[in-house]
Amino acid sequence: MLQIKAEGARVPLPVRAPGAPRTAPARAAPMPDPDDSTPRHIDAALVERARTGDRHAMAELHRNYARMVHAIVLARSPASEAEDIVQDVFVQAMTRLDSLSKPSSFGSWIGTIARNAVTDHYRRRRPTEELGDDHESSAPSAAARVQALEVLEVIRGLPETYRETLIMRLVEGMTGPEIAERSGMTPGSVRIKLHRGMTMLREQLAGGTHRSEDEVTP
Amino acid sequence: MTHPSDDRLPDRDRLPDRDYLWDREDPVDPNVAELEDVLAELRYDRSAPTFEELPKAKRSWLYAPLAAAAAVALVAGAAALYWPKPQTAPQPEGGPAPAATIAAEGWNVTTKIGVARVGNERVREKGKLAIGDWIDTSSGAVAILEVRDIGTLDIRPETRIRLIRSTGIEQRIYLDRGKIDAYIKVRQRGFVVETPAGTVVDLGCAYTLEVLADGSAAVSVTSGAVAFEGSKFTSYVPAGARVGAKKGRGPGLVRQFDAPAGVTASAIQFDDGDEAAVAPLLGAARPRDVLTLYDLLPRVDAQTRRRVLARMSDLGAKVPKGQALEAIVRGEKTAHEELLGVIEPLWTAGPDDMVCAPNDTSCGARAEPPPDPSSRGEVAPDSGLYWQ
Numbered sequence: 001m002l003q004i005k006a007e008g009a010r011v012p013l014p015v016r017a018p019g020a021p022r023t024a025p026a027r028a029a030p031m032p033d034p035d036d037s038t039p040r041h042i043d044a045a046l047v048e049r050a051r052t053g054d055r056h057a058m059a060e061l062h063r064n065y066a067r068m069v070h071a072i073v074l075a076r077s078p079a080s081e082a083e084d085i086v087q088d089v090f091v092q093a094m095t096r097l098d099s100l101s102k103p104s105s106f107g108s109w110i111g112t113i114a115r116n117a118v119t120d121h122y123r124r125r126r127p128t129e130e131l132g133d134d135h136e137s138s139a140p141s142a143a144a145r146v147q148a149l150e151v152l153e154v155i156r157g158l159p160e161t162y163r164e165t166l167i168m169r170l171v172e173g174m175t176g177p178e179i180a181e182r183s184g185m186t187p188g189s190v191r192i193k194l195h196r197g198m199t200m201l202r203e204q205l206a207g208g209t210h211r212s213e214d215e216v217t218p
Numbered sequence: 219m220t221h222p223s224d225d226r227l228p229d230r231d232r233l234p235d236r237d238y239l240w241d242r243e244d245p246v247d248p249n250v251a252e253l254e255d256v257l258a259e260l261r262y263d264r265s266a267p268t269f270e271e272l273p274k275a276k277r278s279w280l281y282a283p284l285a286a287a288a289a290v291a292l293v294a295g296a297a298a299l300y301w302p303k304p305q306t307a308p309q310p311e312g313g314p315a316p317a318a319t320i321a322a323e324g325w326n327v328t329t330k331i332g333v334a335r336v337g338n339e340r341v342r343e344k345g346k347l348a349i350g351d352w353i354d355t356s357s358g359a360v361a362i363l364e365v366r367d368i369g370t371l372d373i374r375p376e377t378r379i380r381l382i383r384s385t386g387i388e389q390r391i392y393l394d395r396g397k398i399d400a401y402i403k404v405r406q407r408g409f410v411v412e413t414p415a416g417t418v419v420d421l422g423c424a425y426t427l428e429v430l431a432d433g434s435a436a437v438s439v440t441s442g443a444v445a446f447e448g449s450k451f452t453s454y455v456p457a458g459a460r461v462g463a464k465k466g467r468g469p470g471l472v473r474q475f476d477a478p479a480g481v482t483a484s485a486i487q488f489d490d491g492d493e494a495a496v497a498p499l500l501g502a503a504r505p506r507d508v509l510t511l512y513d514l515l516p517r518v519d520a521q522t523r524r525r526v527l528a529r530m531s532d533l534g535a536k537v538p539k540g541q542a543l544e545a546i547v548r549g550e551k552t553a554h555e556e557l558l559g560v561i562e563p564l565w566t567a568g569p570d571d572m573v574c575a576p577n578d579t580s581c582g583a584r585a586e587p588p589p590d591p592s593s594r595g596e597v598a599p600d601s602g603l604y605w606q
Binding site: 176 | 239240241242249250253254256257258259260261262264266421424440441442457458536558559560562563566567
């Protein structure tokens, strides 16, 4: 069970017991083969179809990019509000497709919309509104959600450079190649962010002291 | 699965050939796998929205409401399109006359604080605003008006509004004075606010609109965008920008909330009729202020347009060349509107934001996410009127 101290948000790393088998965890959803990830030219074709009013094309773009957009939003806003903001992002994108000069840049374009959407969301928040409390939940899976939110808070405490990429990888289950393909970043940049971010996350989860990967990996 | 080349990476970032963190392939890193399991609780699993009202291709943002009106008019067998012109000179006694309506049941009104009246009748808690009715809020009063099912208006103190039209495709009010905060979710059902200084056409957004006693108006957009239509010019005002308008003159130059003082002062000077303000405006503009320069283009002569376009290019805008450039210089509306999409990456980007070009292989390594909203230092959207 994860535990968080009152200050410092240090969460013990969920380490598998020594000797436990190293098997792949059950995946929440089937992961696309990176080699099958949608090439940019296909996305460009989807954008062109969406511009003609093709709802199925827009739904396909949603399927391809929703997790990336969700990760960007989740890096900046409460989880309880993230899904609604994601929907808003796609509605905004839908209404502004004509302003996208390079359809092949859809990924980086909608990423920018997502970041701005979070900004907008905070701008228009009424002064009397309180921040959503992600930790309050009466759902049966409340304990699991609380645990997930605790780890998410630690990720949010990392430098901004690493947050989005780590959330895409660890929350959304995207692979490195897929993150690069969708976001427009170079694969090398994604690898750096994943590697350095994961190192820092391990340090934070282990209690904030520096430890090498070998020390925290059973 | 092979990795991309690590040749350019420092030693500390070189990864083993098989790396679960990178490609999720065996051998599994148990720490990463456990984190995945824990965090999967937060994974996005919603299906796509229905996108029922996806706009058709290449529809100009200025004419989206027109196209919607046209569609209904055709279905109804109307002989001609109907799109009322902005009422820049409303009737002094009662504003524009209410139009025929499909839905005449009125809009719900809720008084939150103080006294709100529909006509002469006080709204105790909840009430209805019918077509042609006026609603007035007293000093210190706040009321909420439901714009059918497409959004809400927060009506601030000492505000006077009349409901002009409410149909399946258009909701139209007249803001005589005071201040409203509009939150509109559905762009395709046309929410329009007439003011003495021009007409604000909602393009699916949230904004604050204020009208002063002299008929001047100012709009600050916090989400989406609006078009502020005057008798001569129409300004496109996206999220993060504001514009002021004066009675008989229409909207001035659009400005970012965080526009530098030099841009603000020069823009106001220009709006007051001083064309000598163009030079300092161009000099003070940052890349984000190409939005202001874009708005300047239709307001100046061809020679000055070339200067403005050259400055936009200096600021990083991919201004078209050749015939497309000449079309903008000639003042062709379509060419001007297309320029808005071209410059969008500049005016939508935050101060430290950057979007990688698809073929820029070095971009990803230096790209950083924008700072948190709370650290951007942005001015509150309604912290000051345009002319202040």
